[in-house]
Amino acid sequence: MITFITGNKHKVIEAENIFKLFGVELEHINLGYMEPQGTLEDVAKFGAKYACQELNKSVIVEDAGLFIRALNGFPGTYSSYVQDSLGNQNILKLMDGVDDRYAEFRSVIGYCAPNSEPKVFLGRIKGQIAFEERGSFGFAYDPLFLVEEEDKTFGELTTKDKNQFSHRRNSLEKFINWYTNQRDE
Ligand code: ITT
Ligand code: NA
Numbered sequence: 001m002i003t004f005i006t007g008n009k010h011k012v013i014e015a016e017n018i019f020k021l022f023g024v025e026l027e028h029i030n031l032g033y034m035e036p037q038g039t040l041e042d043v044a045k046f047g048a049k050y051a052c053q054e055l056n057k058s059v060i061v062e063d064a065g066l067f068i069r070a071l072n073g074f075p076g077t078y079s080s081y082v083q084d085s086l087g088n089q090n091i092l093k094l095m096d097g098v099d100d101r102y103a104e105f106r107s108v109i110g111y112c113a114p115n116s117e118p119k120v121f122l123g124r125i126k127g128q129i130a131f132e133e134r135g136s137f138g139f140a141y142d143p144l145f146l147v148e149e150e151d152k153t154f155g156e157l158t159t160k161d162k163n164q165f166s167h168r169r170n171s172l173e174k175f176i177n178w179y180t181n182q183r184d185e
Helices: 009-021 040-055 076-085 088-094 167-184
Strands: 002-005 026-029 059-068 102-112 119-129 145-147
Touching: 002 009, 002 040, 009 026, 009 059, 009 167, 040 059, 040 102, 040 119, 059 076, 059 167, 102 167, 119 167
Parallel strands: 002 026, 002 059
Antiparallel strands: 059 102, 102 119, 119 145
């Protein structure tokens, strides 16, 4: 059993579905932790260690973000704040007339077990910033994020479809593979 610490209910739904694919049990706790300034990895390590010490059990946390190349990686580690303050329409304005639409979502899972150092697992997915919001599935930047192979935004994909290849699927799959192997050793 793994405990996922997050305050984001959309992450919980996606993670529950991904864990089910691998037959690993997941519980969810909304603990809340301070996020230091730094990379996704710094935040994930800090959060995992903090929550593990608070609860005295093995936990995962996730720090994620959308990195837009033409905006030098913005909103990146500020994604949560920028989503709440600017929102998708203002991101589209920043991208007005910009030809380079390349963007990627990154997800870093931080794992920590009692009395050990945290480990991190990075997942990514490449895409494009759409010219308008499309679809109403998912959350936050999903309607903006175009997956070229599908010709659909994350907002047009069901959770099940998004979970086939999302940044969160990739980071969680890396974690689950590592976790189930080290348990068997
Ligand atoms: P927790 O820290 O409590 O887990 P959070 O929403 O604050 O929840 P992050 O700190 O990782 O999560 O912030 C990442 C932000 O990036 C998130 O709030 C969204 O705005 C955005 N984001 C991350 N993954 C996303 C996804 O799959 N689809 C759309 N937006 C996403
Ligand atoms: Na957060």
